[in-house]
Amino acid sequence: MEPHPGWKRLKSRVHLRRHKIPVTGAAAARQTEDLRRTIEQEAALVFTGFDEQSAFEIGCAIRSSALIWAHSLVIDIRLWDRQLFHAALAGATAATAESARRKLNSVRMFQKSSYRLALEQQREDRTFPPGYGLNPADYVLAGGAFPIRVQGVGVIGAVSISGLSQRSDHHCAVTALCEYLGKGNERLFLDPD
Secondary structure (H helix, E strand, C coil): CCCCHHHHHHHHHHHHHHHECCCCHHHHHHHHHHHHHHHHHHHHCEECCCCHHHHHHHHHHHHHHHHHCCCCCEEEEEECCEEEEEEECCCCCHHHHHHHHHHHHHHHHHCCCHHHHHHHHCECCCCCCHHHCCCCCCCCCCCCEEEEEECCCEEEEEEEEECCCHHHHHHHHHHHHHHHHCCCCHHHCCCCC
16 A cells, blocks of 8 residues: 655655754854854864874863863864874763764764864754764764864864864864964954854
8 A cells, every 4th residue: 555645745844854953044144154164264274294292282272271161071182093182171971072082083084074064964963864874873963073184185183172062162173273273363263152
């Protein structure tokens, strides 16, 4: 017996409603602007070289800032073959560290910041669509991980921060990279909340 023809349409609408984030008006304009700026950030924040000392200095700067503001963060800086810096501040949990790891995996897979991926996909459940074949236990659509791109080489790792809102996690990472690279240009920062 064939299902009623309207069932397919209803089922797809329910599926979309469950996964897509309905965004309109000012929120849509803000997300469009955030996406544009995130793409600019990725193009501008390029290293001439990156090593253990770079990771340590960036990680310590993020940690110091988080301590001043009493943020419960996990900071994870990795090259694709090994971890270079890790810090978990008071109040951070194992779930916070898992979130940082899943964000890093997303950057590794797509070579884009995790916030950019979240903005591009707009999925309420923060998982990649089933067609991508990515296990939600290992990948997430949430901001906070930013690619470490080396000029003439490409993306070799990522800085990941977890513990705040995805937009704030992203902003922490970008701010630290801007300071380290001497790119204090305000146009790279997201508009304040």
